[in-house]
Amino acid sequence: MLETLIEPLQYGFMQRSLTIAVLVGIICAVVGSYLMVQRLALLGDAISHSVLPGLAIAFMIGINIFIGAFVAGLLSTVVINLIRTRSPIKEDAAMGIVFSAFFALGVTLITVIQKDTKIDLNHFLFGNILGVTVEEVRDTLIIALIVLTVVFLLYKELLFYTFDPLGAQAVGLPVNLLNLGLMMLIGLTIVASLKAVGVILVLSLLITPASTAYLLFTRLHEVMIGGVVIGVISSISGMYLSYFYNLPSGPAIVLVASGLFTLAFLFSPSQGILTHPVSNQNTPVLWREIKSLWK
Amino acid sequence: MISHRIVINSLSVNYRQLEALKNINLEILAGRVTGMIGPNGAGKSTLLKAMLGLIPARGGPILYNNQPLQDKLHLVAYVPQRSQIDWSYPATVWDVVMMGRVRKTGWFRRFSHVSRQKAIVALERVGMNELIDRPIGQLSGGQQQRVFLARSLTQEADIFCFDEPFVGVDQKTEFIIFEIFRELAEAGHIVLVVNHDLGESITNFDDLILLNQELIAYGDRTEVLQRSNMERAYGGNMNFFQESPNSKPNTPILY
Numbered sequence: 001m002l003e004t005l006i007e008p009l010q011y012g013f014m015q016r017s018l019t020i021a022v023l024v025g026i027i028c029a030v031v032g033s034y035l036m037v038q039r040l041a042l043l044g045d046a047i048s049h050s051v052l053p054g055l056a057i058a059f060m061i062g063i064n065i066f067i068g069a070f071v072a073g074l075l076s077t078v079v080i081n082l083i084r085t086r087s088p089i090k091e092d093a094a095m096g097i098v099f100s101a102f103f104a105l106g107v108t109l110i111t112v113i114q115k116d117t118k119i120d121l122n123h124f125l126f127g128n129i130l131g132v133t134v135e136e137v138r139d140t141l142i143i144a145l146i147v148l149t150v151v152f153l154l155y156k157e158l159l160f161y162t163f164d165p166l167g168a169q170a171v172g173l174p175v176n177l178l179n180l181g182l183m184m185l186i187g188l189t190i191v192a193s194l195k196a197v198g199v200i201l202v203l204s205l206l207i208t209p210a211s212t213a214y215l216l217f218t219r220l221h222e223v224m225i226g227g228v229v230i231g232v233i234s235s236i237s238g239m240y241l242s243y244f245y246n247l248p249s250g251p252a253i254v255l256v257a258s259g260l261f262t263l264a265f266l267f268s269p270s271q272g273i274l275t276h277p278v279s280n281q282n283t284p285v286l287w288r289e290i291k292s293l294w295k
Numbered sequence: 296m297i298s299h300r301i302v303i304n305s306l307s308v309n310y311r312q313l314e315a316l317k318n319i320n321l322e323i324l325a326g327r328v329t330g331m332i333g334p335n336g337a338g339k340s341t342l343l344k345a346m347l348g349l350i351p352a353r354g355g356p357i358l359y360n361n362q363p364l365q366d367k368l369h370l371v372a373y374v375p376q377r378s379q380i381d382w383s384y385p386a387t388v389w390d391v392v393m394m395g396r397v398r399k400t401g402w403f404r405r406f407s408h409v410s411r412q413k414a415i416v417a418l419e420r421v422g423m424n425e426l427i428d429r430p431i432g433q434l435s436g437g438q439q440q441r442v443f444l445a446r447s448l449t450q451e452a453d454i455f456c457f458d459e460p461f462v463g464v465d466q467k468t469e470f471i472i473f474e475i476f477r478e479l480a481e482a483g484h485i486v487l488v489v490n491h492d493l494g495e496s497i498t499n500f501d502d503l504i505l506l507n508q509e510l511i512a513y514g515d516r517t518e519v520l521q522r523s524n525m526e527r528a529y530g531g532n533m534n535f536f537q538e539s540p541n542s543k544p545n546t547p548i549l550y
Contacts (some may be wrong), residue, residue, distance in 0.1 A: 037385065171450070173397070
């Protein structure tokens, strides 16, 4: 069994894929932990969908697609804020409007340029970890170094700010800068993860491993480290599934991550629903949940 | 001995076209336990937040010893209302208390041994040292409040601000908190507390600020608690704890 796993690693593309899987698993779990505790999962989803036109336009004018994606992500948050502050439209609707518009633009642009070039829309949407290039590994490594350095250096300030933003502001911490810094890290992480998981599902790699770890651990750094382990296992497993069964890498990674979440949800020592039943009734949990919809 | 004080000049706060606070002028003195009281919606929390620059406000600068308070925020320990905190956040008692040392430690540095020592001392003072590794979501209301109190003690601040610290808190905790307020005041600090009710505990305050969108009265507790002030603030029939000047202390008369 081990030989079947090791055998493909002699190929350059598998080595690159493995590197990306590890790097992306790490940074998504770390940054995703902040998204989770700040209840910004929806914003993460919006940004990741919004980067698609940036990828397309960058490709068309020949600049680094990471930069195009990053600019599009940034632009989308600016537009969301504009709609939210200058009109009666609330935050969730503003996000929905902007990300679907940007996403639609991206799909349209890629479909058009797809005719003349060899790019595949599905790779942008669902990931193509096996097709990662050396330049992309280099760029992802740079992003990972930036993300991890910032989180390490600013850990105690970010902990205070994400837990108690008013208290942090009252004590004189530059909360607007900290927030901006976090937004930048989120943007960079999303851009770095696009090749592995694709635009549609990158949110899952951000949120699911961190949430799984949240069911198992009690302190933020434990949740991050646990999330990293779970995220890396998910990425690598998804990569192998993609290789052996010719599946798109994004969905494969997400299915593994979601499976691990389900295990924690059912069996967590502190909060699993099977280890801590809500009541002593004999009816199965799922049936009880369905019945309660009628109340 | 210099008397430290916060001076608020002509402060006004608008909240979505409503005037939440109108032209507040007052002084808060060190060495006194100061309570902010008034009916629901009077603007008590708003005043506290505006004073600390947490919400936008109009008016003169807010001064601490004749310098802008905004430049001295590292001397301020602020404990927000418990309802505004996410208690499911993955943190332990220790994590929260150590947040009090973040500014003193400074950017890019790790917590020092001295910082940890101060945190332990603060936790012992509030009686929470046995629960250092307890996740905050598993604490009772009173325990949560004591953890925040320990955080503010660890900060070694000069100005202590508490927003409704006694909501949902047990008697023992309330006693500990007032004890610590008294110690902080006697050590020469400013202690400012937004209080949500007018029960017997009001006798623990030296000074009071009575608000209802405008400043009704401030100063010594017995002067502020005059019937005329209370009626202006609360408008008409209401019950509040009033100390009779002729009775012995601790024999309250309820009107």
